[in-house]
Structures are given as C-alpha cells and as structure tokens.
Amino acid sequence: MRYDIIVIGGGPAGLSAALQARTRNKRVLVVGARTEDIPLWKAGQVDNYLGMPGVSGRELLERFEAHAAALGMERMYGRALNAMPVEDGFLVSVGSEVVEGDALILATGTAHGAKYPGEAEHLGMGVSYCATCDGMFYRGRDVVVVGQSAEAPEEANYLHGLGCKVTYVAKTRPDTLDEAIPFRRGVKLEVVGEGNVSALRVDGEEIPCACVFLLRPSVAPGELLPGLEFRDGYIAVDRNMATSIPGVFAAGDCTGLPLQISKAVGEGLIAGHRAAEYLDRTREAGRNV
Ligand SMILES: Cc1cc2nc3c(=O)[nH]c(=O)nc-3n(C[C@H](O)[C@H](O)[C@H](O)COP(=O)(O)OP(=O)(O)OC[C@H]3O[C@@H](n4cnc5c(N)ncnc54)[C@H](O)[C@@H]3O)c2cc1C
Structure with missing residues (x-):
C-alpha cells in the first residue's frame, strides 16, 4: 500500500501532523501503538493544555484520534521496525508487513528503554x-x-x-x-x-x-532510520521540522525539550504542513524535468 505521508507514532505530535497533512489532502497513514499504550493515557489530569483544564490524558488522546480519523487519517497498529529510503520514497516495515510512503514524519516520543545486556x-x-x-x-x-x-x-x-x-x-x-x-x-x-x-x-x-x-511499544529513531542526525540526544530539526534526511520530518518529544503536549501538537502542525509542501514541491519539480 502506498501513502503520501507515513507518520510513525500515534501520540499528540503524530496525530496533529496527520490531521494537518489531511487538511492538505494528502493520503496519510499513522503507524503506532493503540491509544491506550501511549504514555499520556496514564495521566489522570492535564492542567496546562490550553482551553481544556483538568482534562485526562485518556480523553485528550481519544479526542485527538477521533478528530484525525474524522478527517480521513488511516491507522495501522503496531511498531515500525525499520524505515528505509528508496529512490522515490521510503519503505517502512511494520511487523511482517511493508508500507510505502513518499515522505515520513517521525513522532516517536522519548520512551524507548535502554537495551538489556546481551541484547x-x-x-x-x-x-x-x-x-x-x-x-x-x-x-x-x-x-x-x-x-x-x-x-x-x-x-x-x-x-x-x-x-x-x-x-x-x-x-x-x-x-x-x-x-x-x-x-x-x-x-x-x-x-x-x-x-x-x-x-x-x-x-x-x-x-x-x-x-x-x-x-516494546517503540523503537529508538536512530535504529529505525540509520543516518538521522541528533542534537543533545534528540532528533535534530530545523524550524520546518525537517531532519537531516530529505523527505523526513520530526515532531514532538523526539525533537527535544520541553516534553509537553502543546509543543508536540504545535510541532506536529508544522511537520504535517511542511511534509505536504515538500511533496507538492518535489512532484512539481519532477513534472518539469
Ligand atoms: C503520566 C504522564 C503525564 C503527563 N502529563 C503531562 C501534562 O500534564 N502536560 C503536558 O503538557 N505533558 C504531559 N506529559 C507529557 C506528554 O505526554 C508528552 O509531552 C506528549 O505526549 C508528547 O507527545 P509525542 O506525540 O511527541 O510522544 P508520545 O506521546 O510519547 O507518543 C509517541 C508514540 O510513538 C510510539 N512509537 C515510538 N516508536 C515507534 C515505532 N517505531 N513504531 C510505532 N510507534 C512508535 C510510542 O510508543 C508512543 O506511543 C505527561 C506524560 C506522562 C507519561
């Protein structure tokens, strides 16, 4: 199955990116754990999300997911094990399946866990x-x-x-x-x-x-996509949320502090828009060759 954009991670950043890319009419797949497996699910009360004081993490995630789904986001539950750049996009292995996308958005959060001895x-x-x-x-x-x-x-x-x-x-x-x-x-x-x-x-x-x-619920981004650059332990991005690899954007906790929902949602917005623009630009350039 081929998508315009594959988002890896279904937390606030990934769902925000997916929603924004859908507003640009891109076909978007979000690969990630079920909502109840996302760390924020456990937050009994969130007091600093604008306009929704006291909301639970669970309610926020359910509302984010329902909103993005209503706009046509497609969903695949599971872990992306590997993402590989190919000539005209990326191949992403999810369990025993492989999906193809023209651009990638990494929204993998930070909870990856250290490797065990001998692993x-x-x-x-x-x-x-x-x-x-x-x-x-x-x-x-x-x-x-x-x-x-x-x-x-x-x-x-x-x-x-x-x-x-x-x-x-x-x-x-x-x-x-x-x-x-x-x-x-x-x-x-x-x-x-x-x-x-x-x-x-x-x-x-x-x-x-x-x-x-x-x-585990996640795979560290450096293992997922070799060649990514990091800064202070987080994925290095510019103001457009573009990473060091063309066609790959990142958003949310995986790009650095503060590790907060509002920042994840805002960065998701930028990544979703910029990934959509990147596709429009590269496709236009391809037509003019
Ligand atoms: C208990 C708790 C309470 C919190 N309270 C607050 C609060 O009150 N206010 C606030 O602003 N913030 C709070 N936070 C922080 C907030 O949850 C995060 O900042 C926010 O969720 C970051 O969103 P994200 O989408 O970047 O990452 P996450 O929400 O971590 O989502 C990333 C998702 O990607 C998945 N993933 C990673 N790798 C892969 C892969 N290879 N394949 C598929 N999926 C993958 C992960 O499993 C995870 O589900 C709290 C966090 C916790 C745990």
Whole structure:
C-alpha cells in the first residue's frame, strides 16, 4: 500500500501532523501503538493544555484520534521496525508487513528503554523484536516473550498457537495472556548464550530458550532510520521540522525539550504542513524535468 505521508507514532505530535497533512489532502497513514499504550493515557489530569483544564490524558488522546480519523487519517497498529529510503520514497516495515510512503514524519516520543545486556550481541541470533516475523522459526522450541507493549500478550498467544513453548516475562501478568502460558515476574534481564541465545537470565535465574522476543511499544529513531542526525540526544530539526534526511520530518518529544503536549501538537502542525509542501514541491519539480 502506498501513502503520501507515513507518520510513525500515534501520540499528540503524530496525530496533529496527520490531521494537518489531511487538511492538505494528502493520503496519510499513522503507524503506532493503540491509544491506550501511549504514555499520556496514564495521566489522570492535564492542567496546562490550553482551553481544556483538568482534562485526562485518556480523553485528550481519544479526542485527538477521533478528530484525525474524522478527517480521513488511516491507522495501522503496531511498531515500525525499520524505515528505509528508496529512490522515490521510503519503505517502512511494520511487523511482517511493508508500507510505502513518499515522505515520513517521525513522532516517536522519548520512551524507548535502554537495551538489556546481551541484547545487541544476539540480535538475529535469537533476539527478535517481532513475533509475527520470526515466530515460525521457533515452532516446538522454548521461547521467552518480554512483554512491555499492550500488544505483547496477543503476540505471545500467537506464538503459543504456532506451537512455540512460551514463557511470558513482565512486571505483572496481563489479563489477556492465554492461561496455558507460564508467567514469570522479572525486572533485571540479561540475554545469554555463546553465539546463539541459550537463555534469558531473569533476576539472576536462567530460563532456557532459543529465542527472546523483546516486545516494546517503540523503537529508538536512530535504529529505525540509520543516518538521522541528533542534537543533545534528540532528533535534530530545523524550524520546518525537517531532519537531516530529505523527505523526513520530526515532531514532538523526539525533537527535544520541553516534553509537553502543546509543543508536540504545535510541532506536529508544522511537520504535517511542511511534509505536504515538500511533496507538492518535489512532484512539481519532477513534472518539469
Ligand atoms: C503520566 C504522564 C503525564 C503527563 N502529563 C503531562 C501534562 O500534564 N502536560 C503536558 O503538557 N505533558 C504531559 N506529559 C507529557 C506528554 O505526554 C508528552 O509531552 C506528549 O505526549 C508528547 O507527545 P509525542 O506525540 O511527541 O510522544 P508520545 O506521546 O510519547 O507518543 C509517541 C508514540 O510513538 C510510539 N512509537 C515510538 N516508536 C515507534 C515505532 N517505531 N513504531 C510505532 N510507534 C512508535 C510510542 O510508543 C508512543 O506511543 C505527561 C506524560 C506522562 C507519561
């Protein structure tokens, strides 16, 4: 499926960018977690959003999403695992699917979590970020799901259905996890194995397994799109919210302080407009060649 603009992240910045790009009549896809998995959902009361004192984070997100959807935003729930520039746009992998866009807006927030010891070394050797992509390889084998996203229980149930012998590790057992899947509470994690993964060490005790599925709600932007420039740990942007990569814009917490809703919504507006203008300009230039 091809879109004019793919927005990665469905928080305030991403939804604002999508809405604004829709007002410019662009076909827009927002890739991101379900609304209840967005950090702001947990805010009981927001007192500094103009005109809506005391609103809850949940109500704000529901209203943002409904507004953007009413204008024709399209939505895909899941994590973008990788974005790759190609000759005439970008390919974005979301789980086992690939979507194409002519421009990208990164609105990924800041909550990405540090890597676990042993994670980077075992990537592709028994560490996976995608159950639907890699589950088939581990049929009949022991796997551990580290569940940090709202979709993680669903993905663990999927692996169980495939025939993987799943252990689920998280801070608390989710209600929607299949009763047949054993649960292990764990905080301090380490991926271990000589070459391939042989176990996940959970608070000092090893769970033997062939694969560890690390299911977080997000992917750090530098891993998502190699080549992006950063400033003080945030994606570097100019006043048009353009990043160092042509056709890629960024907005919200991922571009820096203050980490606030109003700033995310405002930057989303600029990114949405500027991405739309970028497309109009490059298409016009293409016609005149
Ligand atoms: C409990 C709490 C209370 C808060 N209270 C206030 C307040 O009162 N006032 C205020 O102004 N601000 C408040 N904030 C801060 C505010 O929530 C943020 O500044 C704002 O949400 C930033 O919006 P954003 O869209 O940039 O990022 P986020 O809201 O973080 O949204 C980014 C989304 O992108 C997703 N994502 C990241 N990578 C990927 C990927 N690879 N694929 C798909 N999706 C991805 C993330 O999972 C996340 O869902 C609060 C935050 C929290 C957590």
